Amino acid sequence: xxxxxxxxxxxxxxxxxxxxxxxxxxxxxxxxxxxxxxxxxxxxxxxxxxxxxxxxxxxxxxxxxxxxxxxxxxxxxxxxxxxxxxxxxxxxxxxxxxxxxxxxxxxxxxxxxxxxxxxxxxxxxxxxxxxxxxxxxxxxxxxxxxxxxxxxxxxxxxxxxxxxxxxxxxxxxxxxxxxxxxxxxxxxxxxxxxxxxxxxxxxxxxx
Numbered sequence: 001x002x003x004x005x006x007x008x009x010x011x012x013x014x015x016x017x018x019x020x021x022x023x024x025x026x027x028x029x030x031x032x033x034x035x036x037x038x039x040x041x042x043x044x045x046x047x048x049x050x051x052x053x054x055x056x057x058x059x060x061x062x063x064x065x066x067x068x069x070x071x072x073x074x075x076x077x078x079x080x081x082x083x084x085x086x087x088x089x090x091x092x093x094x095x096x097x098x099x100x101x102x103x104x105x106x107x108x109x110x111x112x113x114x115x116x117x118x119x120x121x122x123x124x125x126x127x128x129x130x131x132x133x134x135x136x137x138x139x140x141x142x143x144x145x146x147x148x149x150x151x152x153x154x155x156x157x158x159x160x161x162x163x164x165x166x167x168x169x170x171x172x173x174x175x176x177x178x179x180x181x182x183x184x185x186x187x188x189x190x191x192x193x194x195x196x197x198x199x200x201x202x203x204x205x206x207x
Contacts, residue, residue: 003143007150008132012129013188014080015047015154017161019087019181020175023121024165027112037163042113043122044159050123051131051151057145058132066149069136073199076129081128087185122158133195134172 024043028036062072144199161168169177 003138003146004024004150004153007147008153009187010130010191011051011127011150011154012157013184013191014083014130014187015122015158016083016087016156016181016184017122018168018177018184020117020121021165021169021177022161024117027117028165036166039111039113039117040159040162040165041163042111043117044155045157046114046118047123047153048151049121051127051154052148053147054123054128054129055135055151056148059135062080069133070199070202073133073195076126076133077192077195077199079124079129079192080126081189083124084188084190084192087181087188126188130191131194132158135142136203145188199204 024039027043028039031039062069129150135144138144138147173178
């Protein structure tokens with residue numbers, strides 16, 4: 001249970017579905033309730049697929065390019081910390097690469113669940129590198145099964161949050177969502193610093 005809670009909290013903080021609410025609301029503003037439900041479901045499904053593939057295949061990708069796990073932790077920690085700083089500064093959407101041109105293009109297409117919602121707004125380099133590191137850190141089959149359940153739980157949380165996105169946007173308002181995102185940003189920075197520091201310690205131990 002401790003591992004499940006830890007993985008869930010880490011992924012939820014890095015993905016930050018609350019921070020995606022304003023973008024989701026903007027992209028689905030003129031959609032019918034059925035279309036919003038479909039978008040919420042498929043966004044969650046796409047995020048789950050992306051994260052599962054990253055978790056199981058990512059190790060082979062870094063081995064192919066000859067990247068060490070400690071180097072990946074440092075790179076991932078920098079990306080995660082950068083996302084955290086972006087949350088604190090209120091520039092998170094820009095850091096995710098969603099500019100006005102991309103938003104307008106997304107609004108003109110029928111399906112926005114994969115791009116830009118699932119990737120890059122939710123599942124980005126930070127969460128992918130985090131899962132690759134988790135694959136290395138927890139080699140036991142039982143641990144991997146728990147991590148998969150955590151990924152599923154995060155996907156379900158994303159569905160619930162997006163499904164309630166328009167209601168939450170009205171309830172919390174823009175300032176409320178920003179405040180929550182900035183609190184989450186602090187924990188995201190801590191996760192990034194933890195990964196960088198642990199990688200540096202491992203490098204010095206190996207010398």
